[in-house]
Amino acid sequence: MEYMNQFLKRRFLDQIAVMFGREAKKPTAISPEAQTIHLYKRGNRDLIAEKLHARAHAVHANKWRNRRWAVLIIANLMFTFSFWFDIQILEGALTASRFIGFHLIDLNSALQVMLAHKHIIVNLVIGTGTVFVLWLILGGRTFCSWVCPYHLLAEWAEKIHLDLVKKKLLTDQNIDRRLRTLSWIVFAVLALATGYTVFESISPTGIISRALIYGPGLALLWVLALLVFEIFFSRRAWCRYACPIGLTYGVVGIFSPLRIKYTLDGCFHEGDCRKVCLVPHVLDTVIKGRAVATEIPIGPDCTRCGLCVDTCPTGSLKFDVKGLSKLL
Ligand code: SF4
Numbered sequence: 001m002e003y004m005n006q007f008l009k010r011r012f013l014d015q016i017a018v019m020f021g022r023e024a025k026k027p028t029a030i031s032p033e034a035q036t037i038h039l040y041k042r043g044n045r046d047l048i049a050e051k052l053h054a055r056a057h058a059v060h061a062n063k064w065r066n067r068r069w070a071v072l073i074i075a076n077l078m079f080t081f082s083f084w085f086d087i088q089i090l091e092g093a094l095t096a097s098r099f100i101g102f103h104l105i106d107l108n109s110a111l112q113v114m115l116a117h118k119h120i121i122v123n124l125v126i127g128t129g130t131v132f133v134l135w136l137i138l139g140g141r142t143f144c145s146w147v148c149p150y151h152l153l154a155e156w157a158e159k160i161h162l163d164l165v166k167k168k169l170l171t172d173q174n175i176d177r178r179l180r181t182l183s184w185i186v187f188a189v190l191a192l193a194t195g196y197t198v199f200e201s202i203s204p205t206g207i208i209s210r211a212l213i214y215g216p217g218l219a220l221l222w223v224l225a226l227l228v229f230e231i232f233f234s235r236r237a238w239c240r241y242a243c244p245i246g247l248t249y250g251v252v253g254i255f256s257p258l259r260i261k262y263t264l265d266g267c268f269h270e271g272d273c274r275k276v277c278l279v280p281h282v283l284d285t286v287i288k289g290r291a292v293a294t295e296i297p298i299g300p301d302c303t304r305c306g307l308c309v310d311t312c313p314t315g316s317l318k319f320d321v322k323g324l325s326k327l328l
């Protein structure tokens with residue numbers, strides 16, 4: 001077990017580098033157990049036929065997607081109704097709120113505010129601590145796919161984009177993923193230099209959240225421009241290449257016990273999961289011959305959206321809790 005963990009530890013560190021923008025690489029060392037399975041799969045026609053059968057009969061239930069959409073809509077509407085009906089249990093918006101008297105502050109917003117004010121604000125640290133623990137337990141970027149209102153709009157825009165690509169009316173343009181890390185640094189430096197939380201004024205997460213509560217404003221045109229860009233130029237561009245919130249929560253996800261687990265044995269490597277994933281670089285391990293161990297936790301940039309779990313025809317991707325399984 002200990003020697004197996006060495007392969008997983010190396011991959012884990014690799015996945016952190018991948019989150020910051022490095023390209024996923026072929027592994028240099030694979031455990032003997034995983035090598036045996038890779039060898040067995042090569043040229044085993046019965047196995048391929050069996051998996052093809054499983055794929056053809058797989059029912060994509062959208063179970064996790066439906067649950068996620070319900071949670072996301074309810075979470076955002078709670079703020080809206082709370083404001084409309086003056087229910088003082090929950091006050092504020094997604095970026096900063098008060099729940100039964102407890103301050104809840106989005107980690108990225110708190111960071112921006114403290115950089116702009118150039119000192120540590122105790123109230124913010126308390127509010128951020130609560131949110132940090134919550135997202136630490138729940139998976140880090142779980143915030144993105146289960147709560148962020150822009151994620152839902154971007155998912156719908158992505159469907160239009162993929163339809164247009166399928167009809168060969170446009171091609172998807174990939175952008176360098178290191179841009180997101182650069183964007184994080186640029187907005188941190190801007191907050192420090194100007195004394196304003198510049199990112200907050202252009203963050204679609206905050207704009208939509210405030211629009212849902214206080215009513216629409218001109219800032220929604222910026223959100224529309226982002227969606228148009230994603231439909232006609234680059235798939236999920238904001239979340240993939242620009243949003244610093246995603247990176248901040250990705251770092252939280254490094255320490256989170258909740259993740260997606262990949263099992264090599266049943267995987268057919270047809271790659272349906274990578275096609276639906278917002279961050280396919282975290283699923284490089286499903287590419288034939290790449291898995292370094294028989295079971296692998298998916299990296300911290302994963303949003304725990306569950307689309308791959310819904311899509312995988314062989315059940316090789318599942319939600320997992322560290323400590324409840326034998327994995328790292
Ligand atoms: S990356 Fe940003 S915009 Fe995208 S889902 Fe996460 S918080 Fe929302």
Ligand code: SF4
Nearest residue numbers: 277302303305306308
């Ligand atoms: S790996 Fe799966 S759960 Fe994670 S972001 Fe991709 S599709 Fe969603």
